[in-house]
Amino acid sequence: MSTTPVDSTVTGLANPYEDLEAQLRGYAIKPADPAYDEARAVYNGMIDRHPAVIVRCADAADVVACVRFARQHSLEVAVRGGGHNAGGLGVWDGALVIDLSLMRGTTVDPANHVVRVDGGCLWKDVDHATVPFGMAAPAGTVASTGVGGLALGGGVGHLTRRYGLTVDNLLSADVVLADGSLVTADTEHHPDLFWALRGGGGNFGVVTSFRFRCHDVGENGIVIAGPVFYDIADIGDVMRWYREFLPAQPRELNGWIGIARVPSIPLFPEEIHDRRVCMIIWSYTGPHADAERVLAPVRGFGNPLLVGLQNMPFTALQSLFDPLVPAGLQWYWKADFVTELSDEAIEIHRKYGEAIPTELSTMHMYPISGAAQEVPTGDTAFAYRGGGWAGVIGGIDPDPANAQLISDWAKVYWEELHPTSAGGAYINFIMDEGPERVRASYLENFERLARVKAQYDPDNVFHINQNIPPAAD
Ligand SMILES: Cc1cc2nc3c(=O)[nH]c(=O)nc-3n(C[C@H](O)[C@H](O)[C@H](O)COP(=O)(O)OP(=O)(O)OC[C@H]3O[C@@H](n4cnc5c(N)ncnc54)[C@H](O)[C@@H]3O)c2cc1C
Structure with a gap:
């Protein structure tokens, strides 16, 4: 992963994040804030990273503001969902962390077996919303895991044999792209992006909302x-x-x-x-x-x-x-x-x-x-x-x-x-095992992923992840 130097026009100011904070419904946590150490901690206690700023986003507009601000000031961007990633890829030294932990709303549609899930939900939020209706979206095996990281990487769990991976049950995703735009990806809109999101991890943008197909589980749950x-x-x-x-x-x-x-x-x-x-x-x-x-x-x-x-x-x-x-x-x-x-x-x-x-x-x-x-x-x-x-x-x-x-x-x-x-x-x-291991994990899909990356994130803004570099022209 490359390290982009922080723009001195940001670091030299008394409150370099003033412009950004003025746009937020959520809030920013900086190194001097009492909440900083708790906010930079992730699930794996081995990880000890010091981001430049952690922004607790309240909605998609906050995420857009963060992406634009980070690009304007050459800050690296890390995206934190549930914070469970073993390698601690939700936080990064010197980065602007887009922390989705305030975005945990769900909307359940039992008649159509669909649940809409905000990008910072944990799986326990999803189960809470769906299981009272006797149904669930295929997930993993630990309820405190984040939806974002698990779903974008694949999602293996108790329902895999019966209903497939989590990605096999993704119906659509709202994504803030590297240029700061917000799109909805599904089989008809941005189909290449939708394909890449189903296993390609956080490489393609920040997912602010997922829609999953749900299935009956057991009898009345x-x-x-x-x-x-x-x-x-x-x-x-x-x-x-x-x-x-x-x-x-x-x-x-x-x-x-x-x-x-x-x-x-x-x-x-x-x-x-x-x-x-x-x-x-x-x-x-x-x-x-x-x-x-x-x-x-x-x-x-x-x-x-x-x-x-x-x-x-x-x-x-x-x-x-x-x-x-x-x-x-x-x-x-x-x-x-x-x-x-x-x-x-x-x-x-x-x-x-x-x-x-x-x-x-x-x-x-x-x-x-x-x-x-x-x-x-x-x-x-x-x-x-x-x-x-x-x-x-x-x-x-x-x-x-x-x-x-x-x-x-x-x-x-x-x-x-x-x-x-x-x-x-x-x-x-996996933790940090290098580019060859990432390539090996995608078999023949890797080249297509690199092409989609080049289309949606040509500057590799979203590289704090199991990175898929953009294909060269
Ligand atoms: C105790 C434990 C049990 C687990 N069990 C299972 C299991 O049963 N099945 C399984 O498949 N996996 C399992 N996992 C692995 C889990 O899928 C990964 O750790 C995953 O990365 C966690 O996602 P997160 O959102 O919590 O992590 P984070 O650390 O927040 O994020 C991980 C990566 O995903 C990206 N990301 C997160 N949210 C978004 C978003 N909304 N938009 C864009 N990018 C995003 C981040 O940038 C980062 O690169 C388990 C992990 C733990 C620690």
């Missing part, structure tokens, strides 16, 4: 879900069974698999606290009359330490893990797409599963199969449509003193595992 834990010693049998079993099941059943240590919380029996496990988080969102038939093999396989499946509102499933991972922990992520869960890979998972360094460190593999696999690679910017999983290794711990320990574990685990992968990685699961 009640689903059957929860974890099944197996001792790590059983990981070979479990993963070999799972890789054959899941693709043959109805799409109402989703199950993502991983390794973890059982959290030492009252929710789980004390005798399994801190046990190293292979876990599958199952969710069944279909008709309840069929649930027992579908779930019987899930409950019955192997020698589980715990079968935690139960009825719950879809909102509870979406927020199941939120209490375990509050903001401010140390996170180090490495990721890959995985087409085949090979025997060789399983042995590597066993090795690093036995050596998980801290209680929260983990590895997850989220299926990108079923409905998500049916969408041709060229239909959206999100490219890995060949089935398989989005895998992520997360070294996680509250204590900054363990930052090296968790990073080292994730790095060596990934280095050994990477040759068994499909090559690229889900851009929302």
Whole structure:
């Protein structure tokens, strides 16, 4: 990422942001303000960046004012949605941060199964709006994640097999472009931009509003879900069974698999606290009359330490893990797409599963199969449509003193595992891995993305992201 020098005509003034502030319905937070440290903090406690100014925008007009001001004064622009990005791409040293956290309104249209969502919403805002009507927009697995970053990168979660990725359910987006104009992109208007937004991340502009298609989940929003834990010693049998079993099941059943240590919380029996496990988080969102038939093999396989499946509102499933991972922990992520869960890979998972360094460190593999696999690679910017999983290794711990320990574990685990992968990685699961990894994540879609970038952001104003440089003429 390039660093643009800050214009001295801005920095030399007593309040260089006076002109900008006069245009805002929201407000600006500057380094001397008491709120600055709280405002520059993001979800990953490893990130410690000092923006020039953080503008809490109230509406699209505020966003336009920020983009124009930043360009006029040669300030770099960072865009903050939910602030969850592992690499902390919502904030940047010396940048003007367009902070969307005040923009969290939703409008639900139950009759047409559509929800309109402001650009700064978290997924819990969306679930709150839709689940009382028995429906949801496909999202991820943690409710405090921002809609903006997750949706623009792809969006894998509990509903992927049944209803596709989040991008597969995007109907339209209102976008402030690099020239300060505001457009609506959908299949008929700015179709290239709409294509690029569905997986291309924050490269193309600031999305101030998303419209998503919603789908029925469970019965009146009640689903059957929860974890099944197996001792790590059983990981070979479990993963070999799972890789054959899941693709043959109805799409109402989703199950993502991983390794973890059982959290030492009252929710789980004390005798399994801190046990190293292979876990599958199952969710069944279909008709309840069929649930027992579908779930019987899930409950019955192997020698589980715990079968935690139960009825719950879809909102509870979406927020199941939120209490375990509050903001401010140390996170180090490495990721890959995985087409085949090979025997060789399983042995590597066993090795690093036995050596998980801290209680929260983990590895997850989220299926990108079923409905998500049916969408041709060229239909959206999100490219890995060949089935398989989005895998992520997360070294996680509250204590900054363990930052090296968790990073080292994730790095060596990934280095050994990477040759068994499909090559690229889900851009929302990587930190700063350089341009070649970004290119690899888009396969043959990369060149088209670079062309759309050249059309909509030729000066690469929006480059604090997994950057796609504009194609040369
Ligand atoms: C605990 C946790 C669980 C997660 N689980 C899942 C999961 O289950 N499935 C999944 O797919 N991902 C998951 N993720 C990854 C998540 O998708 C990414 O971290 C994503 O970048 C978060 O988006 P955000 O808006 O919160 O982040 P931010 O840090 O605010 O932004 C991330 C990037 O998106 C851009 N951006 C954000 N909002 C906008 C907008 N409105 N317009 C333009 N650009 C924008 C930013 O500029 C930045 O480049 C998880 C992350 C965490 C930390």
